[in-house]
Amino acid sequence: MAGVKGPGTIEVTGLRKVFHQTGTGEPVVALDRLDFTVAQGDMVAIVGQTGCGKSTFLNILIGLDRPTEGRVTVGGRTPYDDFDDFRGSLAAVFQQDRLLPWRTAIDNVRLPLELLGHQPDEQLLRARAWLERLGLARFERAYPHELSGGMRQRVALARAFVIEPTLLLADEAFGHLDEVTAAALRQTFVELAKTEGNTAILVTHQLEEAIDMGGRVLVFGRPGRLLADIDVRAWPATTVAGLRAEIQRMLQDNTGDARFTPPAKERA
Amino acid sequence: MKKDEAIASETVEALEARTPFRFPREMLVGLLGLAAAWQILSLFVPPFIVPGWERIGKSLLTLPLDFVLITLARVAVALVVSFALGLGLAMMMYASTAAERYGRPLVRLLMAVPVVCWILFAVLWFKWVEFRIAFVLVVVCAPVFLVDILDAMRGVSRDLRDMLRSFRPTRAQVFTKLVLPATLPAMLTSWKINLSLAIRVVTIAELVGAVTGIGYGLVVAQELFSVAEVFAWTLILVVLLFAAEAVLTRVEERLLRWRV
Numbered sequence: 001m002a003g004v005k006g007p008g009t010i011e012v013t014g015l016r017k018v019f020h021q022t023g024t025g026e027p028v029v030a031l032d033r034l035d036f037t038v039a040q041g042d043m044v045a046i047v048g049q050t051g052c053g054k055s056t057f058l059n060i061l062i063g064l065d066r067p068t069e070g071r072v073t074v075g076g077r078t079p080y081d082d083f084d085d086f087r088g089s090l091a092a093v094f095q096q097d098r099l100l101p102w103r104t105a106i107d108n109v110r111l112p113l114e115l116l117g118h119q120p121d122e123q124l125l126r127a128r129a130w131l132e133r134l135g136l137a138r139f140e141r142a143y144p145h146e147l148s149g150g151m152r153q154r155v156a157l158a159r160a161f162v163i164e165p166t167l168l169l170a171d172e173a174f175g176h177l178d179e180v181t182a183a184a185l186r187q188t189f190v191e192l193a194k195t196e197g198n199t200a201i202l203v204t205h206q207l208e209e210a211i212d213m214g215g216r217v218l219v220f221g222r223p224g225r226l227l228a229d230i231d232v233r234a235w236p237a238t239t240v241a242g243l244r245a246e247i248q249r250m251l252q253d254n255t256g257d258a259r260f261t262p263p264a265k266e267r268a
Numbered sequence: 269m270k271k272d273e274a275i276a277s278e279t280v281e282a283l284e285a286r287t288p289f290r291f292p293r294e295m296l297v298g299l300l301g302l303a304a305a306w307q308i309l310s311l312f313v314p315p316f317i318v319p320g321w322e323r324i325g326k327s328l329l330t331l332p333l334d335f336v337l338i339t340l341a342r343v344a345v346a347l348v349v350s351f352a353l354g355l356g357l358a359m360m361m362y363a364s365t366a367a368e369r370y371g372r373p374l375v376r377l378l379m380a381v382p383v384v385c386w387i388l389f390a391v392l393w394f395k396w397v398e399f400r401i402a403f404v405l406v407v408v409c410a411p412v413f414l415v416d417i418l419d420a421m422r423g424v425s426r427d428l429r430d431m432l433r434s435f436r437p438t439r440a441q442v443f444t445k446l447v448l449p450a451t452l453p454a455m456l457t458s459w460k461i462n463l464s465l466a467i468r469v470v471t472i473a474e475l476v477g478a479v480t481g482i483g484y485g486l487v488v489a490q491e492l493f494s495v496a497e498v499f500a501w502t503l504i505l506v507v508l509l510f511a512a513e514a515v516l517t518r519v520e521e522r523l524l525r526w527r528v
Contacts, residue, residue: 084436092434
């Protein structure tokens with residue numbers, strides 16, 4: 001699975017994250033020696049059960065948390081140590097929309113552009129264009145509480161895409177929505193990421209969602225280790241049902257499968 | 269998607285159609301009822317205990333109303349200073365854990381001192397009357413602003429903080445784009461609390477040494493044993509408080525229109 005190297009290339013080497021329980025100080029392993037690479041412009045879904053370290057991994061990738069051991073680099077830089085270097089090149093969509101309630105839809109979308117110091121006219125122009133692209137042109141002056149859950153999440157998507165990031169991250173971004181809305185948003189996310197050429201990582205606990213993304217699927221087991229690295233594109237459509245069953249079995253047994261997990265160097 | 273839009277469109281229209289002002293019928297009926305009961309009571313009780321409305325009205329016409337403006341000016345200046353001080357210190361304590369660790373107990377100490385003690389300290393420490401009054405008001409109101417604002421700053425959602433951090437803001441941007449707007453509701457509530465506190469405290473502070481203001485007017489009325497005048501001043505104080513609260517509520521509605 002060697003791919004194009006570029007500013008959106010993610011390299012994960014021997015990544016380990018250990019938390020210590022409050023009070024007892026007992027160590028809890030959240031991520032255990034992860035090794036994989038994501039090529040520039042690739043689309044990867046990380047799937048796993050609750051508590052398998054998916055969100056911890058994403059927090060490290062965003063730069064909100066630092067690894068206990070090992071290393072994560074994006075385009076050769078580490079998101080935690082080189083935090084400010086990622087200004088304007090990384091955007092995330094979270095489980096809840098996380099819109100600022102005191103800002104209208106358009107003001108939420110232009111927020112990252114304000115932070116990056118763009119001119120107000122340009123901010124408005126770009127934010128408006130993205131709202132329009134996501135079918136929210138009529139609602140640019142609406143406050144978050146005046147919008148439905150699906151619409152709020154679309155505003156959050158617009159906010160992420162508006163800075164044209166190199167790396168786009170989504171943490172259970174569609175899991176709390178109804179199935180129809182989630183599927184529509186997922187499709188929008190995939191299409192936009194492909195069109196814009198972003199490296200995209202979608203973290204989910206829903207297997208269907210991971211496979212529907214149609215890219216690479218990294219299966220995480222407990223505690224935070226890689227069970228399988230599967231390229232769904234290499235699977236003929238007729239065999240996807242079988243693949244789903246295999247992944248389901250791996251998740252249940254919490255064990256990997258040699259067929260799906262090539263050696264580390266090959267993956268890189 | 270269309271269903272979403274339809275729902276939200278209804279919501280937006282409903283909010284736009286919302287009446288901006290609601291006549292406070294219940295409050296008015298209650299106050300008129302109380303006024304009527306007062307008038308009836310005044311028919312059976314001597315006027316030096318419960319004066320009727322005509323006596324209170326006559327007193328109102330004779331009161332030096334510039335005293336009202338002076339008291340209002342004292343309250344306004346002291347509240348602005350207290351707010352600036354409270355906000356500044358809250359920001360400092362928010363930025364530095366050490367500053368908060370040292371500062372919090374001191375603030376709690378200040379808040380534990382009764383108002384009367386502050387008034388006595390002011391009389392003992394300062395000569396200039398205006399400064400005495402301002403000192404008492406600021407020392408009482410600033411800690412309330414500080415604690416309210418600091419608690420609100422500490423309570424800013426971690427989710428929103430992480431969202432903003434993912435875009436790599438500067439420290440100043442975290443403050444201006446997230447912390448301050450998120451703290452605004454608490455600031456406005458604190459203004460309301462401090463407003464009523466300041467109006468009550470200023471009257472007591474004016475009792476000591478001042479030769480102007482509502483507090484001084486009350487002292488004079490008491491010395492002249494003019495109960496109607498005491499009631500007239502009290503009425504002015506209550507009306508002032510109601511009016512100021514109404515103004516603040518309108519400001520709050522305007523600034524916090526984003527709230528559900």
